[in-house]
Amino acid sequence: MKRTGISLLAAALILLLITGCWDRQEMNELGIVLAMAIDKGKNNMLEVSCQIVVPSEVASNSGKSTTTPVTLYQASAPTILEAINKMTLTSPRNSYMSHIRVLIFSEAVARMGIADELETFLRHPEIRPDYYVMIARHSRASDILNVLTPLETIPANNLFLSLQNSAKTWAPTITTVTDDLLEKMISDGVEPVLTGVQIVGDKQNGGNKDNLTTIKPVANLTYTGMAVLKKDRLLGWMNEQESKGYNYITNNIKSTTGNLPCPDHKGKLSIKVLRSQTDVTSKIVDGNPVIHIKVNNMSSIMGDACTVPISSQDDLRIIEKEGSEKIEMFMKESVKTVQKRFKSDIFGFGLNISRNNPKQWAQLRDHWDEEFPRLKVEYEVHVQLRGVGMLDDSILQDIKE
Incomplete structure (x- = not known):
């Protein structure tokens, strides 16, 4: 009897330690981020852009939708995390970062150095380091995320899969994830490179749904050349x-x-x-x-x-x-x-x-x-x-x- 009482007391104490799903997040409260762009803003601010899935459009099979499958939220702040949280001023959902596929830096940001931003991503508990890092050429990084793509409904998936396939079948590109990038930045005797991405065509209208309704889109995304870095700073481009x-x-x-x-x-x-x-x-x-x-x-x-x-x-x-x-x-x-x-x-x-x-x-x-x-x-x-x-x-x- 005494042993039974001790067992019940131990079970009760264990129950007190179980707090449940204290950090649970409901899907209908999250904005799933699939791509992020970082540009140089005003007054030395970082302008962060997040390409977020529109759930109703991705789930719809009617084919009669009048809106785009993704939307773009932007905010400027001294740091990335501040900018992401600041997006709640316009976004009804919190940004959920676990499914990021591509991270794009503008040339202006890359020339100043990207180590601080990469460390932020590495430390963030939600973010997995298996996304591809690239640099936008001849445009702002946010412009890249503003182009709709015909074969892949989600532009971020188009960027990810296109680079993945290109690296396997066409030699002038390379896939780079954050772990590999940071390892080369801190190692002696080796420096990193990143693939460049740019808009071909009319970048002003690449975000319109009309870009998906013609045989030849008015704007396309293409990978072009490799960026040469010194530690975390962009030096220039190879052809x-x-x-x-x-x-x-x-x-x-x-x-x-x-x-x-x-x-x-x-x-x-x-x-x-x-x-x-x-x-x-x-x-x-x-x-x-x-x-x-x-x-x-x-x-x-x-x-x-x-x-x-x-x-x-x-x-x-x-x-x-x-x-x-x-x-x-x-x-x-x-x-x-x-x-x-x-x-x-x-x-x-x-x-x-x-x-x-x-x-x-x-x-x-x-x-x-x-x-x-x-x-x-x-x-x-x-x-x-x-x-x-x-x-x-x-x-x-x-x-x-």
């Missing part, structure tokens, strides 16, 4: 070719397509990269660091517009040589531009040296900014062709005969 070279050097090529001249230099071949593996090593020669980049690339011919059929191993060797030279050119242009214009080690050459030659890195670390621009880089590229697509000979030969 498409230099961005592709960066991805080859950093082993970020999953698949891509390109073209090469025919063996007789009459016509073009479409080439698809099947696999690409890059190994970067460092060594010390006469007291100076040297970087060696080796690329093993396997590709296939997917389109043949040559006047003479490709029928011999010699032809394939010529094409492989052209492919190797082209990839080497991409990498050289990327390294040359970054060393001369930006002087920011986005390739992680310093990090490679620190791992392979820690004693030498200890001597280079404090003046790596001066050493990196004159760093010697060697290249070795091997392209191997596997197959010529589905056809042995081009059908163009039969058409021309």
